[in-house]
Amino acid sequence: xxxxxFGRTDWKVSEIGYGMWGMGGWKESDDIxxxxxxxxSVERGVNFFDTAWGxxxxxSERLLGELVKRHSGKKLxxxxxxxxxxxxxxxxxxxxxxxxxxxxxxxxxxxKTLSNLGTESIDLLQFHxxxxxxxxxEDWQKAVEKLKKEGKVQSFxxxxxxxxxxxxxxxxxxxLIDAIQVIYNIFDQAPEDxxxxxxxxxxxxxxxxxxxxxxxxxxxxxxxxxxxxxxxxGTYFVPxxxxxxxxxxxxxxxxxxENMTMAEMALRFILMNQDVATIIPGMRKERNVxxxxxxxxxxxxxxxxxxxxxxxxxxxxxxxxSQ
Numbered sequence: 001x002x003x004x005x006f007g008r009t010d011w012k013v014s015e016i017g018y019g020m021w022g023m024g025g026w027k028e029s030d031d032i033x034x035x036x037x038x039x040x041s042v043e044r045g046v047n048f049f050d051t052a053w054g055x056x057x058x059x060s061e062r063l064l065g066e067l068v069k070r071h072s073g074k075k076l077x078x079x080x081x082x083x084x085x086x087x088x089x090x091x092x093x094x095x096x097x098x099x100x101x102x103x104x105x106x107x108x109x110x111x112k113t114l115s116n117l118g119t120e121s122i123d124l125l126q127f128h129x130x131x132x133x134x135x136x137x138e139d140w141q142k143a144v145e146k147l148k149k150e151g152k153v154q155s156f157x158x159x160x161x162x163x164x165x166x167x168x169x170x171x172x173x174x175x176l177i178d179a180i181q182v183i184y185n186i187f188d189q190a191p192e193d194x195x196x197x198x199x200x201x202x203x204x205x206x207x208x209x210x211x212x213x214x215x216x217x218x219x220x221x222x223x224x225x226x227x228x229x230x231x232x233x234g235t236y237f238v239p240x241x242x243x244x245x246x247x248x249x250x251x252x253x254x255x256x257x258e259n260m261t262m263a264e265m266a267l268r269f270i271l272m273n274q275d276v277a278t279i280i281p282g283m284r285k286e287r288n289v290x291x292x293x294x295x296x297x298x299x300x301x302x303x304x305x306x307x308x309x310x311x312x313x314x315x316x317x318x319x320x321x322s323q
Contacts, residue, residue, distance in 0.1 A: 002014075003047075004274075007178060007179060007205030008205075011123070014046045014047045016281070016292055017049065017278040018281075019050050020052075021051075021052070021060070022284040023051075024051075024055025024056030037289050040286050041283060041293065042067070045296070048076075049064055050280045052080055053081065053116070058116040061117055064080075064117060065116060065118040069118065077123045079126065081127065081128035082106055082128060083109065083128050084128060086099045097139060101139075102139055103140070107146070107147065122152070123154050124154070125147070126156070126179070127156075130158045130168055132166075157178060157207070160181065162183055162322050163322060165190050169194065172198055172199070177204060179205040180199055182195060185208070186217055186309050189310070190313075207276075208270050212266055214237070218263045221237070221245055223243055223246045235321065236323060249262070264294075272306055
């Protein structure tokens with residue numbers, strides 16, 4: 001496993017982290033299987049784990065807390081997220097801060113997260129949605145300062161809304177945000193335009209999420225793909241999105257090297273960008289852990305392939321189904 005500096009925190013985190021959304025309450029999610037996958041990831045060198053209270057109303061956080069107990073001799077970096085008080089994802093410009101992250105809500109959900117983890121402090125606590133219009137509001141700032149001063153939270157971050165990578169840049173001027181979690185992959189290259197430069201200048205860590213575009217970049221999505229009832233992806237891959245996503249994936253298939261899967265290529269593309277501190281793919285099954293962690297070998301893509309993939313950028317705007 002290769003490690004990268006996590007912005008001004010100066011942590012050395014595994015460049016392949018662990019996204020724990022799939023362990024919160026998805027269809028067929030299984031705690032025993034999840035625990036085995038988590039343990040295997042630690043054995044493979046993963047030390048950064050990203051969860052949220054919203055993943056099963058604390059269930060995923062509790063799974064992470066159990067992992068920490070099983071590996072008490074190792075330093076694992078724990079990241080979670082505070083849900084918006086109105087429990088609406090993503091945030092919208094018309095939502096006021098008082099409806100999403102008032103002072104007491106931030107404090108209360110920090111305590112809930114710490115209780116679920118079974119720890120007295122958390123390394124990184126993120127706002128699960130955001131709007132840059134809240135940046136200068138002192139209410140959230142006071143909560144952040146209080147929790148840091150008390151040692152309950154070491155660093156704070158923002159999980160940026162889908163396809164809105166610049167909807168946090170003004171907030172970074174407060175210097176209270178230490179990490180930005182943003183969708184970044186072969187299709188979603190927009191964070192490179194402005195966000196990455198600002199984060200570089202302010203030494204803010206970047207967490208790349210949704211590396212496989214919710215599955216499109218694994219090569220497994222086709223126009224005939226269906227999902228079990230209750231599976232979140234069924235609401236995301238509505239016909240409009242499923243068809244266009246499958247078409248975009250088809251354009252990529254001819255450029256995948258013979259000795260590589262599309263998923264591996266997708267991860268290596270992200271790792272080529274040194275602005276990224278860590279990637280957090282979902283790894284609910286052990287085979288996913290082996291595949292994803294195997295990419296962290298110090299080998300990048302060829303220059304010609306990397307440039308070809310840059311041409312597959314797909315700029316999208318938030319819609320009713322993009323969530």
